[in-house]
Amino acid sequence: MRQKSIGEVLRSARESRGWNLIDVQRMTKIQAKYLQALEYNDFEYIPDSNYIESFLVTYADALELDSAVLLDAYKKNSLVIYYEEGEEEELSTELKRRYKLRKKNKKDSFLPLFYLLLAAGLMIIFVTFVIHSRMKQISLFSNQSTSYSVSRQVTNSSSSIASTSTSGNVIEESSSNSSSSTSSSTTSASEMIQVTGSGESISATVSKFTYPIDITVTADNTTSWISLSNTTLSGGVTLTPDNPSATTKIEEGVSSATLVLGVVKGVTITIGGQKLDTSALTTQTGSITLYFEQ
Missing domain, CATH: 1.10.260.40 (lambda repressor-like DNA-binding domains)
Known part of the structure; x- marks a missing residue:
């Protein structure tokens, strides 16, 4: 060497x-x-x-x-x-x-960097899947709301015909029937909101109100994402124990709106000071189609 x-x-x-x-x-x-x-x-x-x-x-x-x-x-x-x-x-x-x-x-x-990029890619795929599933669920709620709207319009047409017939009878009745009509009007005022349907979607018809009408959604010790179409909440908002309620208005000219609830249990809805009965919603998430008839 x-x-x-x-x-x-x-x-x-x-x-x-x-x-x-x-x-x-x-x-x-x-x-x-x-x-x-x-x-x-x-x-x-x-x-x-x-x-x-x-x-x-x-x-x-x-x-x-x-x-x-x-x-x-x-x-x-x-x-x-x-x-x-x-x-x-x-x-x-x-x-x-x-x-x-x-x-x-x-x-x-380069292997640690590769694994890091792989983990980041999998996380992005997972988040994309969750968002896609959520948007698909909201789209399903919207489609169901449309079908309820068609059924409700038919029912309202029948109610309108019956109401016209009743008005004719009132004109022909005596003063005693006028007293009965006044009593019936008082009862209807207390029934400002009528709820139909059950399961994951229901419909609520709001009557005898004056625009604009306040709607308040409150989450009691729970977290729920909500959205209400045709209002300032149409983009959605998350209710939490720190931010438990959200209030918006239905302006004049709005005849219907769809309320989507990410979590039903523990959430209360107040329309024009009247509490909406949501007991017919039996699923974890749900939607409510609101109709406004003056």
Whole structure:
């Protein structure tokens, strides 16, 4: 075993591969004169010390040598241990092994980043799935509200005909029937809200009111996301124990609105000062179609 200079190591490795300086220049993009300066240890010929280290690393990598060993020898101004009589091949193999190991370690360093990106991607997919499911549920509520609206319009038409017939009878009745009509009117005033339907969707008809009409939704010791179409709450709001209630108004010209409840249990609705009976909602989430008839 003996020691070699940096230049001797580079030149021996290049010649063992049958390459000339022009071949190495083409591979490394380093001018041949600077490659020759490295092989003759004439480092002062290279104008910048930063270039020297860069050229050493590039040249060593091209020859599949351990650039760290050569850089260490350059910085310490020392020689490189050289094995002869067959040992040089063993050294070359060791240098190659170190180079491959360094490349493998570099690949391994990317694994944590890969797993982090994978976890972030899975989280994004999960959040997207939850939002999509929620939007699909709201769309289902809207479709069901439309079907209730059609049924309610037919019922209202029948009620209108019956009301017209009753009015005719009132004109023909005596003063005693007028008293009875007054009593009936008082009873109807107390029944301002009429609820129909059951399950996850119900309908409520609000009558005998004056625009605008206040609607208040309150969550008692629970958290519930709500939205009410055709109002300032159409974009939705979350009720919590810290923010338990939300109030909005139904303005003149609005004949119907759909109230969506993310959680039914523990939520109360007040319309024009009258509490809405939600006992017919038997599911965890639900929707209420409100009709306003003056």
